[in-house]
Amino acid sequence: MPEPLxxxxxxxxxxxxxxxxxxxxxxxxxxxxxxxxxxxxxxEELDVDDVAPTHHPYxxxxxxxxxxxHPAVDAEVAAAALAMAPSVxxxxxxxxxxLGEEP
Amino acid sequence: MTIPEREPQNLPDGWEMVIGLExxxxxxxxxKMFSPAPNHFGAAPNTNVHPVCLGLPGTLPxxxxxxxxxxxxxxxxxxxxxxxxxxxxxxxFYPDMPKDYQISQYDQxxxxxxxxxxPSGYRVCVERAHMEEDTGKSTxxxxxxxxxxxxxxxxxxxxxxxxxxxxxxxxxxxxPEEAKAYVAELQSxxxxxxxxxxxxxxxxxxxxxxxxxxxxxxxxxxxxCEIKNVNSLRSIGRAIQYEAIRHVxxxxxxxxxxxxxxxxxxxxxxxxxxxxxxxxxxxxxxxDPDLVPIDPSPEWIDEIRAALPALPRERRQALVDLGGRxxxxxxTVERRLDTLxxxxxxxxxxxxxxxxxxxxNLAVEGADRLDSARFAALVTMETSGQLTSTQxxxxxxxxxxxxxxxxxxxxxxxFEAMDTGELEGLLDGxxxxxxxxxxxxxxxxxxxxxxxxxxxxKATGGKADGKVIAQLLAAKKQA
Numbered sequence: 001m002p003e004p005l006x007x008x009x010x011x012x013x014x015x016x017x018x019x020x021x022x023x024x025x026x027x028x029x030x031x032x033x034x035x036x037x038x039x040x041x042x043x044e045e046l047d048v049d050d051v052a053p054t055h056h057p058y059x060x061x062x063x064x065x066x067x068x069x070h071p072a073v074d075a076e077v078a079a080a081a082l083a084m085a086p087s088v089x090x091x092x093x094x095x096x097x098x099l100g101e102e103p
Numbered sequence: 104m105t106i107p108e109r110e111p112q113n114l115p116d117g118w119e120m121v122i123g124l125e126x127x128x129x130x131x132x133x134x135k136m137f138s139p140a141p142n143h144f145g146a147a148p149n150t151n152v153h154p155v156c157l158g159l160p161g162t163l164p165x166x167x168x169x170x171x172x173x174x175x176x177x178x179x180x181x182x183x184x185x186x187x188x189x190x191x192x193x194x195x196f197y198p199d200m201p202k203d204y205q206i207s208q209y210d211q212x213x214x215x216x217x218x219x220x221x222p223s224g225y226r227v228c229v230e231r232a233h234m235e236e237d238t239g240k241s242t243x244x245x246x247x248x249x250x251x252x253x254x255x256x257x258x259x260x261x262x263x264x265x266x267x268x269x270x271x272x273x274x275x276x277x278x279p280e281e282a283k284a285y286v287a288e289l290q291s292x293x294x295x296x297x298x299x300x301x302x303x304x305x306x307x308x309x310x311x312x313x314x315x316x317x318x319x320x321x322x323x324x325x326x327x328c329e330i331k332n333v334n335s336l337r338s339i340g341r342a343i344q345y346e347a348i349r350h351v352x353x354x355x356x357x358x359x360x361x362x363x364x365x366x367x368x369x370x371x372x373x374x375x376x377x378x379x380x381x382x383x384x385x386x387x388x389x390x391d392p393d394l395v396p397i398d399p400s401p402e403w404i405d406e407i408r409a410a411l412p413a414l415p416r417e418r419r420q421a422l423v424d425l426g427g428r429x430x431x432x433x434x435t436v437e438r439r440l441d442t443l444x445x446x447x448x449x450x451x452x453x454x455x456x457x458x459x460x461x462x463x464n465l466a467v468e469g470a471d472r473l474d475s476a477r478f479a480a481l482v483t484m485e486t487s488g489q490l491t492s493t494q495x496x497x498x499x500x501x502x503x504x505x506x507x508x509x510x511x512x513x514x515x516x517x518f519e520a521m522d523t524g525e526l527e528g529l530l531d532g533x534x535x536x537x538x539x540x541x542x543x544x545x546x547x548x549x550x551x552x553x554x555x556x557x558x559x560x561k562a563t564g565g566k567a568d569g570k571v572i573a574q575l576l577a578a579k580k581q582a
Contacts, residue, residue, distance in 0.1 A: 016385055035162070039557050055189055055390035061398050067132050067169035078149045081157050091148040092257035092580040095198040097245065 005034040107224035112276035113344060114316065115355075116152040118345045121324060122282050123274035123313040126289055127267050128299040129237060129306070130173045133483070135163030136236040136266035137206065137394075144305050148259035156236075158202030158263030165252040165392050166190075170266035171397055173298040173406050174234050177268055178214030180292050180414055181229045187398035188213040188233070191387045202466050205268075207235035209388040213397065219272075219292070220416055221284045228273040249377065253554040262306075274313065274324065279340035286310055286339055291437060297424035303335050310339055312345040316354070325350075326362050330374055331578050333367045342367040346374050421445060423515035439471045446475035452482035464496050469503050475504060482511035491568040494518045518566065523575070526559065526567055530575060533558045545580050551574060 010030045021029065033045045087094040112119050138155035154162045178185045191532040212233035218226045226428060241263050245254040274339050290308060300307050312453035315327035318531045329348075346391050350360050413421075419440045422432045425448055435441050440461040448454045460482065465473075466473040481502065485495040490513060501512045513519075533555065534541045544551040556572050 006136065014306060016194075016387065031292065056392070056395055058395060060395045061187075063395050064166045064168035064171065064397070065139070067134050067167050068139065069134045069141045075156070079150050081159075082149060089257055091150075092242070092259050093149070093198070093243075094257050095258055097243070097255055 005037060035062060107221075109223075109225065110280045111434060112278060114317070114347055115351055117319055118316050118347075118351050119273045119319045119341070120277055120279075121315045121317055121327070121329075122276035122278070122343055123278065124272045124282060124285060124309040126270045126272075126286060127237075127311075128177075128289075128293050128301065128505035129308075130266040130268055131297060132167055132169045132173065132266055133298050134167055134169075135264035136167055136234070137169050138162075138264055140264065142265050142276045143261075144307070146261055148257075148261060151261040152263075152545065156201075157260060158200075164206065164391075166394065166397060167266060170234060171399070172407060173215055173266075173296075174232065175272070175298040175404060176379060176411060177293060177298045178217065178232050179408050179411060180296050181217040181232060181270070182216065182234060183214035183217030183229060185399055185404050187211065187396055189396050190234075190391045190394040191386055191388045192391045193235075195386055197238075197240050200258060200263065201239070201260065203237060205238060206391055207388075208233035211396075213399075218284065219288060219313060220287055221281065221418065223281075223284065225281070227275045227281075227285050230271045230273050232268055232270040234483070235267050235269055237262050237265040237267045239443075259387070260346055264436070268549050270429070274315075274327075279343040282312065282343055283336050283340050288415065295412055295415055295418075295513060297412075305379050306334070309334060312339060312343055312346075312408055314343055314350070315360075316347050316350040326360050328360055328362065328374070330363060330367050331377075338367055338369055341372060344371065345384075349374070368481065388575060421457045422458065425458065426431070428459045431458055432491070435461040438465065440465055443471065443475050443478055444471055450479040452479035453486045456482045456486055460495075460499060464499055465503070467503055469570065472506075473503060475508070477508055484509055484513065488568055488571060489513070490518055491566070492570075493548055493565070526563070526575060529559055529562050530555070530572075531563070544576075 007026050010026060011021070014029075055081060072073070073093045082088050082091065083091070085093050114120065118270045123537045129142075133408065134140060135151075135156055136143050138153040140153035140156055141151045141153055172212070175185050182475075188208055189211040190206050192204040192376050193207045193209075194204045196203055212231040214232035215230070216228040217232070217396070219229055220226050239260040240259050241256045241258050243256050273284065276285055289302040293308070294301045302308065307490065310333050311331045312333055313327045314330060317323055317325050328346060330346055333339045346365070353360050364377040367374055367378055415436050417447055418436045419432050422441055424436060425445070427435070434445060435458065438461070444454075444461050447457050457478070460478075476501075481490075481495060481499055484490045484498075485492060490498065490509075492517070494513065497516065498509050498512045498518065502509055502514075505512070537558075538550055544555065553572075555576055556569065559572050560565050560569075
């Protein structure tokens, strides 16, 4: 059996997801997440020794496109995207100061 | 095989540097990595965008086949194994990436386990060269323009999604000069295979340096710092040297560096700590469910390999085979003048003179467009004595500027070969005017050679060939 999910782990995940949780919420979500994980653990009951690990259920690979631009779409998209933004300056998205590391 | 000479350590005795480099190269495609938006530097902000690179809901990425092909070219040029690969999401929150993750490759990169040979002959192992997408560009608007006291940021997504190849070396590099040589060599390879324009100044090439130090002779890997924002060959060298000294100073004082990201401050000539939060390093990579694996067929890889142009290393060897040596060979290939030299030599030009011109007199814009037949003609005019080396240099500069034939240019400049007989007559006159000095020269006062040469030059208005004068003086002395 894997280690039980603790509120500490949930707090860390919330922090990484930039979510602020109250103590009550932390308890609630720990219980809910634990239930989801437990459900996923059902798979461990299956014998998968003969099944190769995969990232996908699809029998697909090498899905690629040719290197052709579609400039016509872009002007429209740019205008629409900027129009949706809460704040714009000089054709750019204006955002609050980003503190911390640029990855 | 001889053991290549390594860079001497510019550190206090007993310490050596351990350096690994991550080089990000923007690939020279028409469109982005996963969307059909144009990949083009210098457009007005947010005009090269598409719903996919803006991270709009309901959009799906599709891999650009050309980006894969260019990445494979680099992989092959770096002697990597090209293999089945998977895209992964690198999760982080930063406004330069609107979907809050960057698509990269993690445990299964396209290219793995290669090496790059430096001009010195030393081989740096390449751990991997994986595909990913570039981020958007944030401009920090604030009191000083620095990241920490920005009032706000402006984001341009033209760069978001541009195909990148991240080439990761093993910590095999031992000094700033070796690091610069590695990056310069990688840059020439990227340009040679057509994978990237390799321009630092446009951000097509960006380098992060992982630096640590250790007692000489030890094999341990100590705590490293990752230095970002080193965006010229010169700053790479300076940043590494600064950081290594900082580590040695800390150890010497009984302290130790902490693992962190640091920024290179070009003006201040120092690295500064970024805000180091441990959990910020947790990117929670996982396979991107929107993309299926890429498994290049052996036929495709062979086709790409067969079409690879000569690499800088092979091009340097070709010049060495012509008798070229050392720095002259390296710079000639760097300036892409090697084809010019080889063609001129094939047309009968003297290899040594051609190489000297390429290395010393052609560090100018447009030199690589010189016509090889005309270049060969110039070299031959010089070696046959029609032009002195100074005149040849001058004619060469005019050739680069005008593209015209050296014979025409030499005639216009009034460069006509001095007849040896005429020179001899002049020399006899000079000797007759200075019998004492000539006697002393004949008896072995070698420094007088300069005086006599100068007199002849003066008499000919600088048109005489220094080599011919030297021969003439030697012959006269014996007589």
